[in-house]
Amino acid sequence: MAIPFTPNVQITAVTARVTGIVSFIPIPFNLPNSNGCVNSGMQCPxxxxxxxxxxxxxxxxxxxxxxxxxxxxxxxDQNNQKMVCIKFPVQLK
Structure with missing residues (x-):
C-alpha cells in the first residue's frame, strides 16, 4: 500500500489506523507498525x-x-486529527 499526500502544516507525529467495515460494523485491525514516522517511507517531522x-x-x-x-x-497527526482517510473494497479469500 502506498498513499501519497501533501501536508499543509508541519507534522511531528503520524499514527496509522486501519478498520475493516463488515456489514456496516467497524472492526479495528492491528497493524504491525502503527507509527507512520518509522519504516513507512517517511521521516518526521x-x-x-x-x-x-x-x-x-x-x-x-x-x-x-x-x-x-x-x-x-x-x-x-500529533493531535489525533485525520490527515488522510481512504476507503477501498477488498475480497478476502
Missing amino acids: LSPNVSQTYTASLPVLKSYPAIPVVVQWELL
Missing part, C-alpha cells in the same frame, strides 16, 4: 507543502473469513 508517500502492508491471516470488506485506512 513532515514539512508543509512537501509531498510524502506513506507505505505499509496489512497482513491477511488465514483465520480471516472469506468475505467482502471495506478497508478504511487513516493517518492521524
